[in-house]
Amino acid sequence: MKGRPVGLPAGRDVTERSREGTVMALRDRLRRLVQKPGSTDLAPFRAVVADAATREERVRALSDAELTAAAGALDGNDPAELCALGREAARRALGERPYDVQLLGTLALLSGHVAEMATGEGKTLAGALAAAGYALRGHRVHVMSVNDYLARRDAEWMGPLYERLGVTVAWIGQSSTPAERRAAYTADVTYAPVSEVGFDLLRDRLATGPGDPLQPAPDVALVDEADSVLVDEAMVPLVLAGASDLDAASPRYADLVRRLRPGLHYATDEEARNVQLTPVGARQVERVLGVDLYAPENLDTLTAVNVALHAEVLLHRDVDYIVRDGRVKLISESRGRVALLQRWPDGLQAAVEAKERLEASPSGEILDSVTVQELIGRYPVRCGMTGTAMAVSGQLREFYDLGIAVIPPHRPRIRVDEPDRLYATTEDRDTALVEEIVEVHATGRPLLVGTRDIAESERLARRLTRAGLSPVVLNAKNDAEEAEIIAGAGALGALTVSTQMAGRGTDIRLGGASEADRDEVAALGGLLVIGTGRYHSSRLDDQLRGRGGRQGDPGGSVFFTSLRDDLVTHYAPDRHYKGPADADGRVHDKGAHWILGYAQRVAEGVSLEIHRNTWRYNHLIGLQRKDLLAERDEILKGDLAARTVSEGAPAKYTELAGTAGEQAVAEAARQLLLFHLDRRWSEHLAFLADLREGIHLRSLGRGLDPLVEFHREAVPAGKRLSAEARTRALKAFESLTATPEGIDLTGASLNRPSATWTYIAHDNPFGTLDDRAFRGLVTLFQGKHRRP
Template structure:
């Protein structure tokens, strides 16, 4: 056994941390099990409390923590952690991302690690992808935390400010990553320190770490203020709908961009009363037409979004579910709503924003867990300084992962998918089918119903029922058709007699743009040593191939049933997926560089704001720069009232300057995009050339505005009149996420460059 372990470590997967130190601690914990079992509940809690204050826990303390945690979980939850779960918890306590297979008990592993951090005196935020998982896990693990003497709370979308403060005051807080980000944005605009809800960041433990830290890393979370509605009238949507593809507009080969032809421009100009569309005076009109055309030609219902409850709901590309609270940048969101003849949602003015990557980067200690981390080990190391610890399963995986079955055409593949499903279903074996989008899931369901089958469909239109649907997916005779990640975070347990049938059969109807998504779907079968199988049926007409390897060809003919066995054809599919992954990484890097600059500028402004908020800096500055006015106001209203007024004026203009700066950067970004297309310039370099000097002027501008506004203040014995000086904040604010990639041309360039690079390596 010892020799086998040494050999395993010698050939350990590259990019993963050495588990030997963790395994040694777990072995030591095993020797303490008897003593832990003899403790009363009160003594167990006291023993855990004795670990508090040991921030740098050594092997002895960690072994004690594991022994107490295992015993507490057994008593409180009826679940006794396996050794590998304790290894995973120790990996998290070492600041790693623990890769653990589906069904291996990541929720309990994370709770043990969170308790360990809390007993070191560190506040932990356990971040999940949605409200449901945050509340479920907090309530599920609460008895464990209580027995260890650790307090726990949770935050959801509907939580009130007081509920949020109480939850964040706990040792461990479960919350969706978006809610933590929104609380941060709101805290940045408070005018009284007591209004803040978030404590200083200490430990971020991220569930589904690859999804949060990679797939959604550059999603900006936005705080907006009311300024009216977006103006994207239905007229532009009607105009775009009348334009004909090919004649009036063209799209590029990978459907990332759309542009009017000369004939299309003339058609638009006639429709709009004979204007010159490209005259600088009509720039706003040209922009509105282009945005409406983008919405019409490039964004498709039931693929990119659905319409539910009278509103446009974006679909998460990585999960195939509704992207809660997410929207496109305001102009495009309004254009899609106009396209669907829906009322325009509030657009407003962006007051502040932060990306998920910036949010997680605030925490001095970061760790996470997921089933598929090693594939993005490079990104986790590059952007977060995180290493991967690949934790072996408690029982060996016996899932039968069959080779891909490749077809020449999409039609051949669809027929084969239906036949494969019908054959397995006839035996009573449960089948879970993964499709690429909502439309594909519904098209497959219709095909199956024509064959007399009755599938349960899980997609963005009924994602609220996800946990219940997936919980039944392993029952005998179950047939589930799902988009992308089927029930991530929910176990699929096999029903009676299903193991004898071979377990759950997972069928993929095409390769995703990321091999991680393939692995996540495949991992729904074979949990904890259960039998199971996976099979992907792929077509050379799939979007992955036509988009990322459009010029590649193969030699071998297709068989009578449409299958293709040519090695070159199989290479094309793998090549297309590698190109897609490379494009995503390059977009991530470029988007990070763009947001990194904004983050640096924001940090400088926030440092100034914190000084204003917490002390008398603003009052002293006004006494220095507007001494006569300051003395006049003090004489009338008193020193305290004037100091409070100076603080409010200074905070208002800092926030006002930042909102103006964000609007300037958004406008600059759009202009840089067009300029770089025409001149072949690097958009990031051009952006920085103008954004950096503008950022350096921010604080000086805010101070000048503050002094000018302070000079206009009037006062009575009752206080200082702020409204009269225009110090009025938005009447309403709201939060959302933006589905946004800056510099479309940069993405395009990266895409084409990577295609060429990979083709050259063939």
Template sequence: MAWMPQMIRRFLEKPGSVDLTRFQAVVTEAARLEAEVESRAELTPPEGHTVGTAEFCAVVREAARRTLGERPYDVQLMGMLALLDGNVAEMATGEGKTLSGALAAAGFALRGRRVHVISVNDYLARRDAEWMGPLYESLGLTVGWIGESSTPEERRAAYSRDVTYAAVSELGFDVLRDRLRTDPADLLVPAPEVALVDEADSVLVDEARVPLILAGAADPGQAAPEMAALVRRLSRGYHFEIDDEGRNVFLTPKGTDTVEKALGIDLYDHPGTVTEVNLALHAHALLTRDVDYIVRDGRVHLINPSRGRVALLQRWPDGLQAAVEAKERLAPSETGEILDSITIQGLLTRYPEICGMTGTAVAVGDQLREFYDLKVAVIPPNRPCVRADEPDRIFADSDDKVRAIVEEIAAQHATGRPILVGTLDVAESERLDLRLRARGLTPVVLNAKNDAEEAAIIARAGARGAITVSTQMAGRGTDIRLGGVGTTDDQSERLIKDLGGLYVIGTGRHDSSRLDDQLRGRSGRQGDPGGSVFFVSGADELLTAYAPDLALPAADPDGVVRHPHGGWTVGHAQRVAEGVHLEIHRNTWRYTRLLERQRAQLLEQRDRILHGDAGGRALAAACPERYAELCASAGEAAVERAARQIVLYHLDRCWTEHLAHMADVREGIHLRALGRLNPLDEFNREAVPAYRRLLDEIGRRSKETFETVDVSRDLADQGLGRPTATWTYLVQDNPFGSEWDRVLSRVASALKGRRPRR
């Protein structure tokens, strides 16, 4: 009956969790082989068929010890086996995910599979590739990495390695560029085989709906500054309203009249102007400086909400980006026509096999299963976590909360205990810094404005007396060592442990419980002592946006809400927020999935043209006399080359136009709900015939061009020139899926509220 507790435990766990029994058995057997393997003078790299066996575990453990000076713990080997089995491994902070991932990547490569280890940024991709390089070399494998500054030659070399580390954005941009190549020799990215995703919850869930964009440069529009000046004169509650969740803004009838008088038009007779006004209003009312973005070096830089860092290369859709720049009275940045795009979810589902690792996977287990068919393997810590997580301290108003935070920091600092304060945005981190300095304390602030100093700040965050005020970035991917990095003995570390370890203070609950858990996880690594507490007030955006109808229980005279219902209310608001974000993710994927399928079908056709003579055969069948005439005068090889370029040009051009058309459809599709129609069904009803027209148009345009082209001359001079410059960026939210940034979704409300005209 020994199996009964295990079965009961699995029944009680969250859906999708993985039974670790078989992994434990393999690791136990590997321990018995360890002494024998350690005695070998030379290690023979394991063969592919042995990957995942006890012998394999013993060999790679010894390889890591010899090359890196690190002997993998049993739990690290279990994490490796969970990854090799195609799961997401949840491993706590400080448990050595990087090494587990490298061992798993080596295992896949030894099986003959090409592995892309996908990271969240260039720094981690390069650090991990270089750090784990000696391990791969000892196993007879090659490793490379790709960053934003990598040249095409460096990228091609990195992709040729057995294991390639890359930031998810760089991998996606290379895929997009390859989709527009006209010469097979120029292709960079090999066929996808295995994706091993670091920080899997962030990449697979938080950023899943983010589209990566390849654009052809164009001139920016001129309407944004005029509209920004107009909406500055509008007042909330009189000229416009914001919905309960703060995700949409729309004009009131009075606001509509004011705008129409200012512009001298009947607004809703000019759909383009409606869009421009709503974009300006969205930028004015819903996007906040030092919360959603910062202004640095004369440019708007978005802030990644789940990491707190500047989102490099990331921007909103062009119209909204221009509206924010106009709001801040900045010169408009480069804009352009979207040539192609792919969501991060679409990028990763190309891989036949996906696995990943993170510290917080169980909370998104249902989404990992729903969107990627992945299960979560919860790997136990090497040493039990002894961190003391206190209940939330809840206050009636924000002033009481901030005073209590300052008092708590001062009291803990007086003992010498290091403190990490996690704030919700840049503005809050700077306000708290001022309050602490007024109290005579000297915190170090880490936020999107000084993210270049992150590594140095985190290295000192565990030192005695350190006060680090940070946004959600907080050094994820880097451990905070007690006593601080650079300590020559263990005395400082012992002292900090005696003081209780690193103390984490959250100044408010995030929309996602995972972000709270990640902040807590900065403390208590590898069995170290530590503590954490979150401060919450009834005025926090989480409660006002997601539980506006639920009042907190009455506070005690000191301003603290101690009734148990207070904690329930906070938890309820967070669950509602998580539900909203999940529905946005689902909605995005519903609208994006059809376009992804259409693009996949078109890419199959494109590959046949690029790598063969499908283009020539198609035009020979469509224009037999012309084909024969050109072959006689220029030669069959020249005609085939020209036919390939003609069909590829029109295929890419028609796809660009298809994307623009479907973006326009998506803009106004929710208005059809007024007629009791399902917007998603209506979108699909538009998309399917539009795609058929796209295929017909490719054939028609290709035939028309082939009838008149001079194959002996440069085709670019005959109307087939491609963009002289292309550039890449990420869009903050998916233009085809996320409802909150669709500025026309509330036009219906404005229309219904307008008074009839005489």
């Protein structure tokens, strides 16, 4: 809005006003230079926070009842009043007065951004104030976390704050009953794991009565650990399955491939993402099974052997999964935790269970699925918070239209992040790593050593034990002890070896939980975080670093890496360093360090392209699902079913209505159409899965674009879906009989699954065929990132 600057007297000299305007412009330009490129300008938010500060004394004089009433009367166009009321409510309810930077985070969320806030800066409180702000504007808010523990913890922790502001709050977990879920969704703010929100959506999509759905219409989604949920797990399918007669994997295939020898009977590609039988291996399998493996009639046998081989060779215990309580538990690569409810597609899941000689878990047909990206995309308003967002700002903008607001810390960060210590070989790296840990531990300085998987954490712990140390190990095998381990990780003399799970969502306090030795630990330099190698994403590196130096605490971080790490050998296989190393095998050459960063950039680029490619396939499926759900909603809540049967089978409609009444006929028609529409959708999903997996074999040989070929068959199949469902429903309708008591549906074969369950599909850990083709993009990205 143009006009004289606020606060300037009207009669002030024009030259003076011009000079002040020039100074302000220069200051604004300097601020834009200082802030991170691509991030949101915080100046408007700072002005609001400053305005809120002028109201603090007045708001503090309000009684509790007056405070609640003032919140209820809030004008949505007065964010400063919200900040002032929210700050005072937090002070009274939680004993915490939000810092200015927390209010900046709140305003960023209320503006529909992702707030990047460092570890320990109070994201939970900032998120709660934003959720309350949305609720007071009349919105219903779903605060999505990554697990049950955080959903319940944050809802209960922030409960008194919400109550003071007159906002209702509830939470949902894996064990919540349908009645508890229904009640929770009526609250102004509902905390829940993103998976549970998705599962409830899938169950609602199979509702057979107008009052059955649990969820309200999507409104506001506030996502915690937004980068993990919106990027790392964006294309993860949440699945609703129904019982079927699918056979479990035969243990004989697991026994067979266990006896095959690498190099002789099978070979893997450079990235260990694919494995195939050699001619010698194929003949060996044929001798054992007594079949012609490649004969058309033995396709199922060939598939079973290949799946068993994938399970045996490419999936590793204590890296990709653990065995706990007689079950295979998958490990989340980005979090290092057990991936609750997650499983591989049925054939592969059963093959791993057979490999581990475990009882097979239930298998079934997929009734419906939804990706995390599609789930979040349903919400008209989206926002989120995390400690590491800028590294994926492009993806957040591209796939969710979300900007990033980088919130400065309350106290300046003084953590010392050392350059990588790079070694020529993994052996040199590991030796130096142990020596460094022993030396630092002797001073009493607490150490957190981050490893890339469970197996590595346990190998390192054994080496440290042989060196006379007593490390505490935190990984997915003992995640129940996480809170206790993390509480002591900052204590004097603490030595913790952990996977990527280390304390996400919690703080490591100097001096331990009681902070008894805080001053002594601080004098030693605070918590030292050591990484045993770079992750495939720089964000995961930053998340590990962020375990130390919280809220201005002293701390340090350093990564021990090698030129033989998987990151380099997989993503920069053509980059060979032949320069010198010192007596300990350490490499100081800048070119060698460039290779490491280059490999990580290639890995991130390939990951992005796979995300885009997967989205291109799923986008079409999402559009088809949207059309189907619109029709299903008309059937469920309107008279579409009755109109369909009255127009498609008028004589039968008249006959049944004359006997049982039009209302009974309408309900019978509703159940028939819903059943056959759901049935056709399940069949369509199976068809699309097979089509996508096989499309490359058919298109590559002819030089065609696999995505175009996929659309060529998927689009017309989707258009036929609704008509085929109606045809089936009308055929079943013609066979119905009626009495004055109602219509008999028993003969219509409306056999919905006797049992359903939900899980998160680890949608082929080796990549589908189209994903594996995208691995060829490594070469492309190598070209883009070549050193000038």
